[in-house]
Amino acid sequence: METKIWAVNEIEQAAKAIKRGSLVAFPTETVYGLGADAFNEQAVGKVYAAKGRPSDNPLIVHVADAEQVEKYAMVDARAKKVMDAFWPGPLTIILPVVRGAISHTVTGGLETVASRMPDNDVTRTLIRMADTPIVGPSANTSGKPSPTTAQHVYHDLHGKIAGILDDGATTIGVESTVIDLSVAQPAVLRPGKITPEQLEAVLGEPVDSEVHQVAASEAPKAPGMKYRHYAPDKDVYMVAREDWTQAIIWAQGQLAPVGLMLPNDLIVEHQLAGMNFVWSLGNDDAEAAAKLFAGLRYFDDRDDIATILVAELAHTSANAAYNNRLGKSSSGQKFNVTDFM
Structure with missing residues (x-):
């Protein structure tokens, strides 16, 4: 077809x-x-x-x-x-x-x-x-x-x-x-x-905001509650803002390039502008959400990238969707300085 x-x-x-x-x-x-x-x-x-x-x-x-x-x-x-x-x-x-x-x-x-x-x-x-x-x-x-x-x-x-x-x-x-x-x-x-x-x-009444998953034996009422979602074939790790210095040091020490997805202020701070292994998540949280899936797809399609590190956003209600999708994309894996160094 x-x-x-x-x-x-x-x-x-x-x-x-x-x-x-x-x-x-x-x-x-x-x-x-x-x-x-x-x-x-x-x-x-x-x-x-x-x-x-x-x-x-x-x-x-x-x-x-x-x-x-x-x-x-x-x-x-x-x-x-x-x-x-x-x-x-x-x-x-x-x-x-x-x-x-x-x-x-x-x-x-x-x-x-x-x-x-x-x-x-x-x-x-x-x-x-x-x-x-x-x-x-x-x-x-x-x-x-x-x-x-x-x-x-x-x-x-x-x-x-x-x-x-x-x-x-x-x-x-x-x-x-x-x-x-x-x-x-x-x-x-x-x-x-x-x-x-x-x-x-x-x-005008309380809304439960904690029902995001169901058991394997249950039928989900909504997409994203049961099956693996939003995930590239590459390994994805969430990186907390305070861990980016160590994450970049680790990435630079790897034999294969590591895909880095982070906001513009961190790109500038770490002098990463123009690098072909860097994906900008933009200047604010709304822009980061708009660019998340495109960045994951970009690195997933590159044969030279085996691992993708992605910025976690502040845990606010407004950022819940971004962090939810990133958590599923990474299967909950977080960059931990002790484990990686």
């Missing part, structure tokens, strides 16, 4: 592909998603096959407006509050499914369904033109770093999908916050740009 890359002005071709049951990667403000008609079970099954995704890992349904959600989910007053406050935007909402309204292939066999309205005009137009909500897991090989450009998608999925709608690089760079509103106490199942504190302010 030839995988096409469509410009924004070719969106009609992408919509036609969705309508005929093909797979189309699409842009959002977070990462690129892999789209299929949410009501076409055969097309949804192709998404799992193209990604190599476990069948009990539910998919997020993307909509162009809140009214589309009512076709397949039970939308209550709490859901309407957060939709009004945060949609379109990087928030996924889990609600009870309307029985028989959408396939268990989408929900991973659960009686709940996840939905979001992306803050991307191109994709909302695509959904309207296709005249259907579309499922949209990240458009990458399952378990690998998520794609933030059309070129990342092509690298992983060319020959497996009909096409990619290219709207440039994503702006946020890490996946949406996932909130479970199918339970008595709202719970954040995956951290993202929207924080628990922001959700609490809108809902």
